[in-house]
Amino acid sequence: MFETLKDQPEDKIMALMALFAQDQRDKKIDLGVGVYKNDQGITPIMKAVSRAISFLNMKQKSKSYVGLLGNMSFIDQIIRLVLEDAVPRDRIVGGQAPGGTGALHQLLLLIRSVKLKPRVWISSPSWPNHEAILDHLGIRCLKYSYFDTETCEVDFEHMMSDLVSVKSGDVILLHGCCHNPTGANLSYENWVDLTKFCLQKNVLPLVDLAYQGFGDGIEEDVAGLRHMATNLPEICVAVSGSKNFGLYRERVGAAIAVVSDKKGHKIVEDNLKSFNRLTFSFPPDFGASVVDLVLSECDTDDTPLVKLWRTELTEMRSRMLDLRLSLADSLRRSTNSSRFDFVSKHRGMFSLLGLSPDEVLRLRKEHGIYMVGDSRINLAGLNNTQLDDFSMAIAAVI
Numbered sequence: 001m002f003e004t005l006k007d008q009p010e011d012k013i014m015a016l017m018a019l020f021a022q023d024q025r026d027k028k029i030d031l032g033v034g035v036y037k038n039d040q041g042i043t044p045i046m047k048a049v050s051r052a053i054s055f056l057n058m059k060q061k062s063k064s065y066v067g068l069l070g071n072m073s074f075i076d077q078i079i080r081l082v083l084e085d086a087v088p089r090d091r092i093v094g095g096q097a098p099g100g101t102g103a104l105h106q107l108l109l110l111i112r113s114v115k116l117k118p119r120v121w122i123s124s125p126s127w128p129n130h131e132a133i134l135d136h137l138g139i140r141c142l143k144y145s146y147f148d149t150e151t152c153e154v155d156f157e158h159m160m161s162d163l164v165s166v167k168s169g170d171v172i173l174l175h176g177c178c179h180n181p182t183g184a185n186l187s188y189e190n191w192v193d194l195t196k197f198c199l200q201k202n203v204l205p206l207v208d209l210a211y212q213g214f215g216d217g218i219e220e221d222v223a224g225l226r227h228m229a230t231n232l233p234e235i236c237v238a239v240s241g242s243k244n245f246g247l248y249r250e251r252v253g254a255a256i257a258v259v260s261d262k263k264g265h266k267i268v269e270d271n272l273k274s275f276n277r278l279t280f281s282f283p284p285d286f287g288a289s290v291v292d293l294v295l296s297e298c299d300t301d302d303t304p305l306v307k308l309w310r311t312e313l314t315e316m317r318s319r320m321l322d323l324r325l326s327l328a329d330s331l332r333r334s335t336n337s338s339r340f341d342f343v344s345k346h347r348g349m350f351s352l353l354g355l356s357p358d359e360v361l362r363l364r365k366e367h368g369i370y371m372v373g374d375s376r377i378n379l380a381g382l383n384n385t386q387l388d389d390f391s392m393a394i395a396a397v398i
């Protein structure tokens with residue numbers, strides 16, 4: 001009976017991971033999947049996280065079910081981390097979901113269920129899974145321009161001119177910070193303009209927040225989002241703890257919905273609970289409880305874990321910012337041009353280099369350098385000793 005199944009399109013990031021694993025060359029470089037790596041090429045377990053894990057293992061006495069929305073103390077901590085006091089707590093509904101993708105999925109189930117049958121606008125380009133999930137859920141996906149391939153910055157004018165076609169009740173999917181795949185971020189002023197736009201057009205923003213702390217700082221990365229949350233009646237945020245807590249495989253995520261009143265609160269909460277029950281029943285607890293311990297200022301060894309976590313996150317961010325400067329410099333030397341200077345202005349792990357598919361393929365075949373086919377690189381996959389080889393390889397293929 002299964003022979004009647006349709007073939008599924010391959011996820012290009014996952015396919016690249018498999019290709020890299022098969023490559024036998026010693027000097028291969030993985031700039032594909034969005035996983036942070038340190039100078040030694042390792043994705044470390046953060047010290048604060050490690051201590052919280054030991055503490056949790058000692059303290060936790062049962063593995064019985066928690067609740068359909070998961071660990072509510074974790075939810076409170078995440079809401080504080082993301083929104084601080086941008087919105088009164090009684091207007092916020094939150095529930096755990098398996099990772100940022102799970103949170104996005106559950107929020108889209110909510111969106112799909114409203115009477116108006118909203119269409120969802122995503123940036124072009126966007127994380128490939130955005131469109132794939134929307135298609136999978138049968139939600140109409142539309143695209144707005146985002147990236148200026150000449151300047152390699154956000155083309156806000158073009159974005160807004162495309163968004164003129166939104167209908168009341170549509171949803172705009174935004175990247176909270178560290179845009180994936182381009183690395184080009186909306187400015188604070190852009191967020192202010194978008195807020196006015198959403199209000200005027202009665203549009204719901206759905207913000208995918210997977211990289212808080214990886215761009216300019218924990219607070220800086222969500223300044224635009226907080227402005228939006230304060231000034232709009234409703235907004236949804238899909239939060240991931242994969243990157244900023246390094247808990248990729250534990251699937252730490254939170255679906256947050258800001259609602260306008262008490263009635264909205266109850267109905268949204270009941271729906272989120274029900275969607276969790278129908279999709280996976282109970283969200284995974286372990287990673288979320290670890291994050292809860294880190295953020296609740298638990299003190300295991302004189303240093304509050306949250307302080308340690310902030311320091312470690314700052315180190316990771318600084319490494320990426322330094323790498324950006326060094327890479328731009330190295331590319332300037334190898335190509336004898338300013339073509340790639342934009343790399344130093346981008347934020348987060350990714351930059352879209354603007355190479356052709358053929359150039360990307362040559363980099364992989366001839367130099368063992370793996371990047372996504374649209375020429376997105378994960379900068380954190382590089383270290384200082386590889387920069388010149390990498391830049392020279394780029395110069396050789398362009």
Ligand code: LMR
Nearest residue numbers: 013032033034035127180
């Ligand atoms: C990425 O974009 O590489 C990450 O978000 C990992 C993923 O799931 O695609």
